[in-house]
Amino acid sequence: MLYPCTLxxxxxxxxxxxxxxxxxxxxxxAPGANGRPDIRSDAPEAGVSGPSAELRPTVLSGLAAVVPxxxxxxxxxxxxGDRHAANRLLAVEFVALGIAGIAGAVVVASGASRKLxxxxxxxxxxxxxxxxxxxxxxIYGATGGLRIxxxxxxxxALFEARLGYLRIQDxxxxxxxxxxxxxxxxxxxxxxxxxxxxxxxxxxxxxxxxASHRFAGPRPGRTATTGSALDLRGALVYHRYDGDDFAxxxxxxxxxxxxxxxxxxxxxxxxxxxxxxxxGVERIDYQVSGAPADYSHLLLMRFGYGIYVGRAxxxxxxxxxxFYDHRRDDFAGGLAVPDGSNGFAGSxxxxxxxxxxxxxxxxxxLEAGSSYIGGASLLYRL
Amino acid sequence: xxxxxxIKSRNKGPxxxxxxxxxxxxxxxxxxxxxxxxxxxxxxxxxxxxxTESGVSFAVGDGLAHVRAIEDGRLDLWASxxxxxxxxxxxxGAATEWIIEVDNCMPxxxxxxxxSGAPLVIEVLEADPRPVLRRWRVRLxxxxxxxxxxxxxxxxxxxxxxxxxxxxxxxxxxxxxxVFARINRESGVRFVVSTGDLVDRGTLGEYETLQLQYRRLDxxxxxxxxxxxxxxxxERWSERFGRFNVHFQFKEVTFSxxxxxxxxxxxxxxxxxxxxxxxxxNGVHVxxxxxPPIDPVGIRSGSFRSRKEAAKxxxxxxxxxxxxxxxGHIHSYYEFSNAGMPAYISGGGGALPERLDGIxxxxxxxxxxxxxxERVDVVRVD
Numbered sequence: 001m002l003y004p005c006t007l008x009x010x011x012x013x014x015x016x017x018x019x020x021x022x023x024x025x026x027x028x029x030a031p032g033a034n035g036r037p038d039i040r041s042d043a044p045e046a047g048v049s050g051p052s053a054e055l056r057p058t059v060l061s062g063l064a065a066v067v068p069x070x071x072x073x074x075x076x077x078x079x080x081g082d083r084h085a086a087n088r089l090l091a092v093e094f095v096a097l098g099i100a101g102i103a104g105a106v107v108v109a110s111g112a113s114r115k116l117x118x119x120x121x122x123x124x125x126x127x128x129x130x131x132x133x134x135x136x137x138x139i140y141g142a143t144g145g146l147r148i149x150x151x152x153x154x155x156x157a158l159f160e161a162r163l164g165y166l167r168i169q170d171x172x173x174x175x176x177x178x179x180x181x182x183x184x185x186x187x188x189x190x191x192x193x194x195x196x197x198x199x200x201x202x203x204x205x206x207x208x209x210x211a212s213h214r215f216a217g218p219r220p221g222r223t224a225t226t227g228s229a230l231d232l233r234g235a236l237v238y239h240r241y242d243g244d245d246f247a248x249x250x251x252x253x254x255x256x257x258x259x260x261x262x263x264x265x266x267x268x269x270x271x272x273x274x275x276x277x278x279x280g281v282e283r284i285d286y287q288v289s290g291a292p293a294d295y296s297h298l299l300l301m302r303f304g305y306g307i308y309v310g311r312a313x314x315x316x317x318x319x320x321x322x323f324y325d326h327r328r329d330d331f332a333g334g335l336a337v338p339d340g341s342n343g344f345a346g347s348x349x350x351x352x353x354x355x356x357x358x359x360x361x362x363x364x365x366l367e368a369g370s371s372y373i374g375g376a377s378l379l380y381r382l
Numbered sequence: 383x384x385x386x387x388x389i390k391s392r393n394k395g396p397x398x399x400x401x402x403x404x405x406x407x408x409x410x411x412x413x414x415x416x417x418x419x420x421x422x423x424x425x426x427x428x429x430x431x432x433x434t435e436s437g438v439s440f441a442v443g444d445g446l447a448h449v450r451a452i453e454d455g456r457l458d459l460w461a462s463x464x465x466x467x468x469x470x471x472x473x474x475g476a477a478t479e480w481i482i483e484v485d486n487c488m489p490x491x492x493x494x495x496x497x498s499g500a501p502l503v504i505e506v507l508e509a510d511p512r513p514v515l516r517r518w519r520v521r522l523x524x525x526x527x528x529x530x531x532x533x534x535x536x537x538x539x540x541x542x543x544x545x546x547x548x549x550x551x552x553x554x555x556x557x558x559x560x561v562f563a564r565i566n567r568e569s570g571v572r573f574v575v576s577t578g579d580l581v582d583r584g585t586l587g588e589y590e591t592l593q594l595q596y597r598r599l600d601x602x603x604x605x606x607x608x609x610x611x612x613x614x615x616x617e618r619w620s621e622r623f624g625r626f627n628v629h630f631q632f633k634e635v636t637f638s639x640x641x642x643x644x645x646x647x648x649x650x651x652x653x654x655x656x657x658x659x660x661x662x663x664n665g666v667h668v669x670x671x672x673x674p675p676i677d678p679v680g681i682r683s684g685s686f687r688s689r690k691e692a693a694k695x696x697x698x699x700x701x702x703x704x705x706x707x708x709x710g711h712i713h714s715y716y717e718f719s720n721a722g723m724p725a726y727i728s729g730g731g732g733a734l735p736e737r738l739d740g741i742x743x744x745x746x747x748x749x750x751x752x753x754x755x756e757r758v759d760v761v762r763v764d
Contacts, residue, residue, distance in 0.1 A: 111713050111736040118681040171417050171649050172691045239690075245701065246693045279681075284693045284721075291700040291722045297680030298689075333688030334645065336417050340584075340612040343645030343673060343687050343711075370417060370646060370688040 055267050056081045057144035065135075065142035073134050076142025077267060085141060085265040092134045100127025122277055122301060125326050129303030133273040136305040136322070141267035149270015150308035152227025152260055153317065154218045157381035160184045162363060164377025166197060168331050170370065174243055175199040180377060186220045189213055191231075197331070203242035206331075210235035210252075217258065227260040227272055227308070245287040250329065254278020254300045274321070276302040282329060301326035301346075309354055318354030318361065325349070325367075333370030353379060420648030423607075423616055423626040423641055430624040433457070437476025438522060443467035447484065447532075448624025455479055460623055461486045462604055463630030463637075464573060465533030472522045479521050481507065486602045488534045488573065489513035495520055497528040513600050540634040540752050544570045546601075546761075547670065547728050548745035549577035549710025552610055554732025555591050561731060561743060562599040564763045568747060573601050575637065577710030578608030578672040579733060584618055593622070604628060606639040608672035608710060616643075627651055629658050635750060636662035640671040645687035647671075647695060659702025666754055667704045674709040674727055678718050684711055696721040706755055708746075714739045715746075715760055726758060 057080045065076025073093035074086030103123035110116040140149070162182035168175060177200045184193035190213055197206040210233060217229025237250040256276035261268035280298035306321030325346045328334040332347035347369030355361035361379035366372075431442025433449040440449065440457060446466035451458040459468075461484050472478065482493070490513075495502040507517035522528050546565050551558045565571060581588040596603060607626050611619050620626065626641035638658050640647060647655070659667070675692035677685040686692040699707065700721035707725045714736035716727040729736075730744035743763040749756040 108734075110738065111734050112682055112684060113737050113739070114679045114682070114714070115738050118679060121681060169417070172646070172652075172688065172694060241690065241694070244694045244697060246697045248690070248693060282680075282689075284676075284696075286693075286697045286700050286721050288697060288700040288721070291697075292719075294676060294696070294720055296676050296689075299681040299683065328683060328685075328687060329689040331690075333690065334686075336419065336644065336646070336687065338416070338419055340609040340643070342609060342643075343683075343685065345687075370691065372417070 055141070055144075055146070057142055057146075062139065062143035065139040069138050069142070070135055073131075073138050076138045077265075080142050080267075082141070082265070082267055085267050086138075088265060089134055089138050093131060096127045096130035096134060098127070099123050100131060103127060118299075121299060125299075125301045126275065126277065126303070129275060129301070129324060132324070133303060133305040137261060137264070137268050137271065137273070140271050140305075140307065141265065145271060145307060146267060146269055148307065148309075149268075150310040150314075150317065150319075151270070151312055152218070152272070152308050153312060154223045154225070154227065155312070156186065156218055156220055158186050158220045159382040161380045162377045163380075164363065164375055166331075166365075166373060166375040169372040170331070170333075172370070173202075173204070173241070175202045175204045177201050178204075180375060182377075189215075189219060191219075204240065206237065206239040208235055208237045212256075226263060227258060228263060229258045231256045233276075233278070242287070247285045247287070248282055248329065249285070250280050250282040250298065252278060252280040252298075252300055256302075271305070271307045272319075274302070274304040274306070274323070276300065280327070280329070298329055299326060309352075316354050316356050318352065320350070320352040322350050323348070325369075328369075331371060332367045332373055335368065336370050349373070353377075355379065355381065418648055420641060420644045420646060421650055423620070423643075424648045424650040426617070426620045427625045427627050430620065431459075437473040438480070439471045441469045443469065444629065445625050446628070446630055448620075448622075450485070450622075455481060457482045459484045461488075461532070461602060462624050462628045464488045464491075464602065464604075464632045465531070465537040465630065468530040468532065470522050470528045470530065472524055472526060472528070474525050476522070476524065478524065479519065481517060481519050482530070483515070483517045484532055485515050486596070486604075487514050487516045487532065488537075488602055489600070491516055491532055491534045493518045493520070493530055493532050495528055495530040497523050497526045502528065512597060514602050537632055538634070542749070542751055542756070543572055543633055544568075544747055544749050546571045546574045546745050546747050547577070547708050547726070548574060548731050549672070549708075550579040550608065550713050550729035550733040551731035552579050552582040552733035554743075555581065555588055555595065558595050558732055559598040561745060561763050562595065564761065565745060566598075566600045568761065571601060571747060572632075574599070574603045574605075574745075575639065575668070575670050575708065576603060576605030576731075577639075577670050577708055577728070578606050578643065579610045579710060579729075579731070580605065580608075582610055582613075582733075584611055584614030586618070589618060589622060604630075604637070604639065606641050606671060607643045609643050609645065612643050627654065629654070631662075633750070634665055636665055636667045638662075638667065638669045640669065642671040642673040642686065645673050645685070646691060652698070655698060655702075659698065659704070663703055666750070667702065668706050668708070668748075668755075669699055669704050670708040672710050674711060674720075674725070676720060677712065678716050678727070696723075699723060706748075706758075712736065715741045715744060717758075724755075724758075728760075730763070 061076045061080035064079045069075040074089035078086035103120040106120040107117045164180040166178040166180045178197045182195040193210045195208045212231045212233040215230045218224040233254045235252040240247045254276050258274045261271045278300035284294045302325045304321045304323030306319050308319050310317040335345040349367030351365040353363035363377040365375045430445035433440050433452045435452040436454045446463040447459040447461045450460050493504050505519040628639040675686050675695050707723050709727045710729045712727050713729040713733050718725050728746045732743050747759050
């Protein structure tokens with residue numbers, strides 16, 4: 001028997017799913033300055049969900065979104081006066097915890113069985129990720145994030161390039177300083193990208209080639225009404241650690257989605273959530289005579305919560321995102337924690353970029369895992 | 383589609399929102415804590431086996447025994463290796479007659495001592511019912527250095543012999559005596575090599591239970607730690623059992639038991655590993671550590687927190703011509719190969735078992751021949 005409150009939660013969740021699906025529809029917004037769409041914040045918008053809300057974000061609602069909001073999602077919105085959004089956030093928390101709880105129970109009860117844990121762990125990480133992003137959403141809305149949240153880039157540049165510097169503090173490796181080069185080009189629904197991180201102080205190089213197919217969402221020449229997107233991404237990565245006598249080649253396939261949270265609630269306009277799930281196969285070559293290569297699988301899971309910064313037609317336009325990356329094979333590795341829980345988590349980070357002219361922009365990244373990473377880049381787009 | 387929500391506040395929200403974003407990232411980085419939490423343990427290793435009392439200073443070679451108690455004329459040691467050297471320096475007027483007791487000692491071990499090239503007379507004291515507890519009385523000359531060696535008579539000669547491997551006792555500490563009883567029945571096994579996780583939460587009660595359970599084992603138990611010893615202060619370990627990283631030789635076979643309790647190995651320890659590999663390059667070398675560098679079930683990733691560190695570690699072991707690797711952490715049995723070296727995971731000490739694997743509680747026996755490893759067998763306990 002379902003209790004009435006459970007039914008309400010399920011109705012709220014169903015409604016949010018319906019709205020989120022509808023918000024993915026494409027449209028053709030009127031072009032603004034620089035040929036980019038001009039979405040005015042005081043105009044009715046497509047893909048914005050939720051009833052008219054008398055949102056009253058205060059310091060109290062913001063703090064309540066943190067505690068007890070971490071336990072009861074939506075508390076901040078409830079105190080700020082938006083019961084509708086609060087109920088939906090609570091519904092998502094209910095589902096996320098349910099998914100993570102069931103998956104976690106399978107992992108624990110099976111003793112991390114080799115047969116049951118591989119299918120369960122993605123749900124565990126995904127459920128935990130949804131929980132955290134949902135909590136962040138409540139904080140965003142309840143603290144008046146709507147006032148600082150900007151607009152998505154609905155007309156991505158055909159070509160983007162990045163040249164930057166990475167500082168990586170990893171006690172296990174001699175490298176510290178890297179140049180970071182990235183280029184990306186759209187061809188229809190395909191986005192072809194290449195990147196290279198080259199150490200300048202030791203013999204270490206990482207190169208990546210990737211191709212993504214966008215099934216839904218903004219792309220050059222086919223703008224959308226929201227920032228929501230769905231991509232299938234394939235990549236080949238080669239990372240050479242010549243000073244440490246090994247090299248790793250990885251083939252990856254992942255599905256990645258961005259959900260523009262305006263579609264979830266109008267109080268979350270200007271923010272978005274991302275999740276990626278996929279599988280990697282890696283080959284480790286040891287530069288040691290007689291040592292054969294090792295092969296292994298890799299779970300690719302990444303989730304993030306972010307806000308858009310500025311307007312497409314404004315002086316500055318970009319985004320800021322907090323993210324979690326479950327993979328342990330990259331520069332960041334897995335999170336170092338001070339007790340016995342090491343080895344389970346991936347890395348956390350924050351990345352941001354902003355274009356401050358038609359062609360030029362800046363990007364920053366900070367990441368913490370088994371190493372600390374900080375980087376800054378100059379961006380160029382056409 | 384809905385109307386834009388109205389916001390009624392004094393606009394402190396963005397400030398709070400920004401604060402919360404920074405706060406959340408600070409938590410993520412803070413959770414990362416120190417990237418070298420194994421360093422403190424490595425530094426403790428360097429202080430093991432050193433004590434001074436009544437004008438006599440003692441130092442155990444390579445820290446292979448821990449000074450549990452010292453008082454006027456009496457020294458109690460916990461052995462971490464089957465053979466070790468003890469250097470005593472007695473000043474003028476120092477206590478000369480000492481009773482030296484060694485727990486976790488090889489059954490049948492002998493003490494030999496010499497000062498200024500002259501052998502000293504050793505008195506073997508009344509035998510304890512426990513074969514791993516040995517006592518000797520020795521008279522140390524004034525103003526001289528005395529070198530004592532405690533080892534079984536065949537410690538330095540190659541031959542056919544056996545040892546056992548086990549790991550991951552954790553919450554099954556109360557019934558690990560059943561595993562020990564089964565090991566006691568296994569003929570010819572000289573000692574147990576353990577990959578850690580002897581306790582579950584590292585409580586004082588658990589350590590008391592562990593001490594009591596050791597009394598049920600007729601052979602010594604040489605071990606490193608796992609992640610579960612780190613749920614409490616790691617000094618609870620070192621105060622009782624000494625080193626976290628142990629390196630010794632027995633019958634021309636080298637053993638390196640390496641602390642990976644933080645799902646990583648500290649760079650200080652990597653420095654030791656380089657020396658150990660060099661010393662053992664031409665002999666048989668067995669390496670044991672808690673975390674498998676790479677989980678054979680890659681998606682599960684019950685392994686080092688950084689895969690690039692895992693590859694670096696394996697590359698080192700392969701270049702050092704390590705003959706066999708043993709791991710724990712995963713509560714089952716796996717036989718595989720890493721970087722061409724035979725690898726075994728044996729986490730059958732009783733901790734929550736991996737289900738659907740048909741293994742259960744177990745340990746391994748390793749049969750050595752004159753010039754290498756003869757065979758590895760799984761011995762089921764249940």
